[in-house]
Amino acid sequence: xxxxxxxxxxxxxxxxxxxxxxxxxxxxxxxxxxxxxxxxxxxxxxxxxxxxxxxxxxxxxxxxxxxxxxxxxxxxxxxxxxxxxxxxxxxxxxxxxxxxxxxxxxxxxxxxxxxxxxxxxxxxxxxxxxxxxxxxxxxxxxxxxxxxxxxxxxxxxxxxxxxxxxxxxxxxxxxxxxx
Numbered sequence: 001x002x003x004x005x006x007x008x009x010x011x012x013x014x015x016x017x018x019x020x021x022x023x024x025x026x027x028x029x030x031x032x033x034x035x036x037x038x039x040x041x042x043x044x045x046x047x048x049x050x051x052x053x054x055x056x057x058x059x060x061x062x063x064x065x066x067x068x069x070x071x072x073x074x075x076x077x078x079x080x081x082x083x084x085x086x087x088x089x090x091x092x093x094x095x096x097x098x099x100x101x102x103x104x105x106x107x108x109x110x111x112x113x114x115x116x117x118x119x120x121x122x123x124x125x126x127x128x129x130x131x132x133x134x135x136x137x138x139x140x141x142x143x144x145x146x147x148x149x150x151x152x153x154x155x156x157x158x159x160x161x162x163x164x165x166x167x168x169x170x171x172x173x174x175x176x177x178x179x
Contacts, residue, residue, distance in 0.1 A: 012073060013151030015142060018066040020119050027058045065117060070142060072151040075158065077126070079115040079140045086155040090129035094145035097121040103139050113138045124148045 031054045039047040068080045077084040095103065100123040104116060113135050116123070120141035127137045142148045 012154055013148055014069065014071045014073075015144060015148070016066075017068045017070070017117055017120065017141070017143070019062045019117075023062060023119060027062060031055055031058055068115070068117065070115075070140060070148060072148070072155050075155055077138075077140075077152060077155070079138070082113060082115065084113075084126070084128075084138060086152060088128055088130060089126050089152065089156055091125075091127035092149045092152045092156070093125040093127075094149040095123045095125055096145075099123075099125075100139070100141070108139075109136050112136055115139070116141045124152065126152065 031051065034054055035047065035051040038050040042050075069078070070080075071078045072086070075086050077086060077089075093099075100121060103112075103123070103125060104114070108114075111134050116139065120143060122143070122145045123139050123141045124145050125137060125139055128135060140148070
């Protein structure tokens with residue numbers, strides 16, 4: 001499912017990150033088991049009300065997670081609710097599952113900006129050019145890392161050289177290699 005095809009006319013890349021169907025299917029037994037536990041202890045109108053609350057919470061949570069989008073347009077990367085001017089980036093690397101797992105875990109920098117979803121295993125590493133702001137890199141989970149990296153590179157080239165933007169976002173960064 002290539003969701004970047006329904007992008008805005010001025011966007012070079014757009015991707016929605018919906019929750020996979022398997023997660024929705026898994027939510028059914030979770031609600032049933034939790035509701036069954038409550039049902040065993042109460043009677044009357046309380047069990048159906050508890051089931052309704054569980055359903056609303058689980059559906060709201062999955063819809064919220066799945067509402068995230070990634071867009072590259074007008075010299076800006078928008079990932080979730082955050083924006084990054086592309087002229088502030090210095091390196092873009094599409095990551096496979098192993099590389100992304102390293103940057104989500106053992107090699108993660110606590111100061112990094114992360115836009116992750118547990119159902120997305122691949123990502124794009126975006127090193128920032130300015131070492132002064134405290135954020136060394138962005139790690140953005142995606143289903144299409146090569147396409148997103150290409151769109152960011154194209155946006156970087158059209159945005160101008162690194163370091164000539166409106167805001168400062170970074171503090172150094174580390175190289176990402178396949179080990």
